[in-house]
Amino acid sequence: MSVLVFGSLNLDLVTYADKLPAIGETIVGEKLLKFPGGKGLNQAIAARRAGSEVLMIGSIGNDLDGDFLFDILKSENIDHKFITKTSEQTGIAVIEVSKSGENRIIIIAGANSKTKFSDEVLTSSPLVTVSLAQLETPIIEVAKFIQKSKAAGKITILNPAPIQKLDEALLQDTDYLIANETEASFLVGKAVEHLSKDEAVIIAKQLQKNGAKKVIITLGAQGSIYLDQEKDLFTPAYKVNAVDTTAAGDAFCGAFATAISEHKPVEYALKFASAAGALAATKAGAVPSLPSQQEILSMITSLD
Numbered sequence: 001m002s003v004l005v006f007g008s009l010n011l012d013l014v015t016y017a018d019k020l021p022a023i024g025e026t027i028v029g030e031k032l033l034k035f036p037g038g039k040g041l042n043q044a045i046a047a048r049r050a051g052s053e054v055l056m057i058g059s060i061g062n063d064l065d066g067d068f069l070f071d072i073l074k075s076e077n078i079d080h081k082f083i084t085k086t087s088e089q090t091g092i093a094v095i096e097v098s099k100s101g102e103n104r105i106i107i108i109a110g111a112n113s114k115t116k117f118s119d120e121v122l123t124s125s126p127l128v129t130v131s132l133a134q135l136e137t138p139i140i141e142v143a144k145f146i147q148k149s150k151a152a153g154k155i156t157i158l159n160p161a162p163i164q165k166l167d168e169a170l171l172q173d174t175d176y177l178i179a180n181e182t183e184a185s186f187l188v189g190k191a192v193e194h195l196s197k198d199e200a201v202i203i204a205k206q207l208q209k210n211g212a213k214k215v216i217i218t219l220g221a222q223g224s225i226y227l228d229q230e231k232d233l234f235t236p237a238y239k240v241n242a243v244d245t246t247a248a249g250d251a252f253c254g255a256f257a258t259a260i261s262e263h264k265p266v267e268y269a270l271k272f273a274s275a276a277g278a279l280a281a282t283k284a285g286a287v288p289s290l291p292s293q294q295e296i297l298s299m300i301t302s303l304d
């Protein structure tokens with residue numbers, strides 16, 4: 001009953017200043033903080049804290065930043081035997097944040113661009129029930145991972161972020177596609193930032209026509225919709241005092257993968273994932289905001 005995550009690991013370098021510098025301008029900032037990041041690592045930690053065993057496939061550089069991320073995997077008790085060290089530098093996100101909350105981000109994929117899938121991972125991990133991927137590593141390798149996982153009888157989950165075009169074969173090998181509003185809209189050729197529940201169901205139906213099986217579209221503070229061949233469901237978001245929604249989507253995906261790996265009904269998995277997403281929105285940052293299984297369960301039971 002474990003979750004296998006194929007994805008990125010980044011060091012997030014976050015600088016804080018009164019304002020963002022104009023082009024060519026140098027300004028004095030307030031501080032620089034370093035955080036673990038990358039959608040792969042965030043979702044692996046989210047799934048682990050939500051209660052499942054987690055194995056991660058990813059790449060880091062042979063450098064101090066790589067050592068920092070490797071230590072995070074160890075401290076979170078994530079199986080790291082499929083993390084490889086490459087000659088490329090560890091992935092980095094340079095994030096500038098202004099007092100008013102605007103940000104600018106440059107991502108250096110580095111070692112993440114060298115992440116490869118190897119069949120040996122699946123043959124040597126019989127307890128894996130769910131394979132989970134995002135798109136911060138090469139899409140060709142993600143497609144191989146999803147396709148081989150499906151062929152090996154695993155439940156496959158794809159979070160197409162950052163968004164890019166998906167071919168039909170990848171959609172067909174994916175059991176659960178989890179996209180936010182902008183990602184889902186992009187996949188059907190639209191540029192929409194906010195969707196109503198009904199609009200989301202229409203887009204999910206279009207995605208099914210393009211080959212997707214079960215589609216989840218997350219709608220931020222509204223909640224999420226789910227569509228399979230028989231039904232559609234709306235799961236409202238838990239009401240919280242949101243301070244920073246960074247990684248709400250990662251918390252949702254990781255927790256959903258955990259509940260599905262335990263063969264919970266999809267209605268429950270959606271509730272469990274929504275509670276994780278809501279809790280992640282109540283704390284600043286990505287990894288520090290990812291909730292434990294206990295926190296998720298307390299939120300579900302306190303509001304039932």
Ligand code: ADP
Nearest residue numbers: 180218219220221223237242248249274277278
């Ligand atoms: P992403 O971070 O990928 O853009 P969303 O913002 O849609 O994803 O968030 C994922 C899920 O997290 C939502 O479907 C919802 O369940 C939960 N969530 C996100 N923001 C909030 C919020 N402000 N209040 C409560 N729940 C939230």
